[in-house]
Amino acid sequence: MAELLRSYPETMGKRTSYALMKSTNVNKLSSIAGSVITPEAWALFEDTDLKTGELRKVLTIKADGELFGTVSKTFIEAFEDIVDFFGGDCGQIQVVGGTTKAGRDFITCCIVD
Numbered sequence: 465m466a467e468l469l470r471s472y473p474e475t476m477g478k479r480t481s482y483a484l485m486k487s488t489n490v491n492k493l494s495s496i497a498g499s500v501i502t503p504e505a506w507a508l509f510e511d512t513d514l515k516t517g518e519l520r521k522v523l524t525i526k527a528d529g530e531l532f533g534t535v536s537k538t539f540i541e542a543f544e545d546i547v548d549f550f551g552g553d554c555g556q557i558q559v560v561g562g563t564t565k566a567g568r569d570f571i572t573c574c575i576v577d
């Protein structure tokens with residue numbers, strides 16, 4: 465069962481919380497690399513990977529009425545840094561995509577001035 469670690473807004477309704485943690489209608493954050501989004505709500509939770517059985521962090525963000533999710537450690541760490549600095553209502557963020565020296569695709573995020 466998924467365990468909620470952090471979320472915004474803190475007084476999130478059960479329907480929004482359920483949608484963020486259980487919806488099957490979640491788009492990959494990597495699909496909007498280069499875009500700027502303003503998170504309306506988000507949930508960071510741990511869930512069991514169905515393939516490996518291991519616990520992993522999952523981040524789901526609601527922006528512009530759509531749900532976007534990722535298990536990217538790089539993105540999640542950057543997002544947590546932003547939230548730690550600015551609070552849950554972190555304003556606009558840019559989804560940044562790139563390629564490692566080894567040729568692997570990755571995503572991260574940064575704030576928008």
